[in-house]
Amino acid sequence: MNILLVSANRERDPSPVFPIGLACLAGPLAAAGHLLSALDLCFEADPASAVSSALAEHKPDVVVISLRNLDNVTWPGSRSYLDGVCDIVALCRGRAITVIGGSGFSLMPVEILAAVGADYGVAAEGEEVLPRLIHCLESGGDAALLPGVVLPGRAGFIPPLPLATLGTPDRTLFNVSRYFREGGMANLQTKRGCPFGCIYCTYPLLEGRCMRLRPIPDIIAEIHTLVDDYGVNYLYFVDDIFNYPPAFAEELCRAMIAERLQVNWSAFINPDFITANLLQVMLEAGCDAVEYGSDSGSPRMLKNLGKSFTTESIRESSRLCHEMGVDFAHYILFGGPGESRETVLETFTLMDEVEPTAVIAMTGIRIYPDTAIEQSALRDGIIAEGDSLLEPVFYISPAIKGELCDLVTQEALKRCTWIVPGLEVNVNSAMLDAMRMFPVKGPLWKLMKRLGRSRVSPM
Ligand code: B12
């Protein structure tokens, strides 16, 4: 069949993100003998006319739409992206069969399929099931029997099956160089899955709790392609946790060192599994910044959020970063169950103590179906049974709700390393655009070192 791959993601903050999910589907679809073309809406000034032109030019039988983000998960100042997806589907209606999938879609598949009106939906990984669905469409099979496939008007579907082996993305249909130029990095994945159970987190729902590791030679070959064919010299590992399992991270870094790859990179790491030895090997392999999903500096809140580590691990892992001279950021989530003025101030105090290059803080925690925080939100009357979560709803502890924004703004403004996107403290879209003008590769928070004083709505 003639297939058009459409990346619906137009978000450019904190940086434009290469559509690696669609690149993972391109290989298996081409291997099944389909003719592929692609439309990436990220850089299109007029998405509606770009979709119409692509339909006219390629005359696809099937349009495969990737929905990465539902919204920007930022409170206040939340932005939903669903209207844009409805527009794409409407333009395709009567001209091609539409199939929608992606991480955003997979969080609420039945509800999103109904909202956007596509012909088929696919929850979770698409590498195996999408070619099978297309085959079904060609041969008149029953698509409802395929795992993960969602049909309009049906309340349920067969649960998706996790892939046994993870392949290498085929990026040839997409503009790797432009993402590298404008986003400062290329992305790649070394594994899927997270075995931990943080109460708000969707990653184990999207990727499973069981970790699936890619063969290291495949990852090394992929890095070679990015470096040699696309001139990339900065990578971002999109793994849920780069340093878990630690032995795999170390083996990969040692292979990168042995290959003398000329790249720098960064990733999310867990403070419990970083040792001086592993950090040293990571630095030798090109790592120049690490991000911790620490969430809080309050022992009580770490427990309430279901974190696997303690404030001691946050201290120790931060100390290692200082000792070895690597930039590091802590990501904080304010407002979870049990958050109070006291626990918020504890977090500021711990961050003052560990002195990261940057702290990125969000106020409010988005509630997703099938997470433990959904149950807390039901108990606390923040949502009611049957409420839709398609438009974002945020958990904010009733004990702090009235003063959270003022307190966080006031405290963050006293510190020039804090970024609070929802409250526009030290960051907004205009500032991010301006920061991208610096010849800096990797996460923009590394530039916080150059910021003079803290501001709300900096530009
Ligand atoms: C790494 C990551 C980031 C990095 C990206 C760095 C980079 N350069 O790539 C950073 C930290 C910058 C980031 C930023 C943001 N992120 Co983010 N991110 C992730 C993460 C952890 C992995 C994404 C990834 O690359 N996966 C690997 C690829 C291969 O998987 P995939 O894209 O899901 O594709 C697979 C399937 O979904 C499916 N598929 C994809 N498309 C299609 C289409 C069809 C038709 C089919 C059949 C299947 C299919 O098949 C693919 C292969 O298996 C996910 C969480 C997660 N574990 O998935 C969140 C996630 C995607 N992010 C999310 C969000 C919201 C954001 C931000 C808006 C947050 C913010 N306010 O800054 C920004 C948006 C950035 C942007 N410009 O779009 C949400 C999106 C859902 C939602 N709630 O709306 C997620 C799911 C996390 C969450 N909260 O649940 N992110």
Ligand code: SF4
């Ligand atoms: S926050 Fe990190 S460690 Fe916790 S469940 Fe999510 S991906 Fe796993």
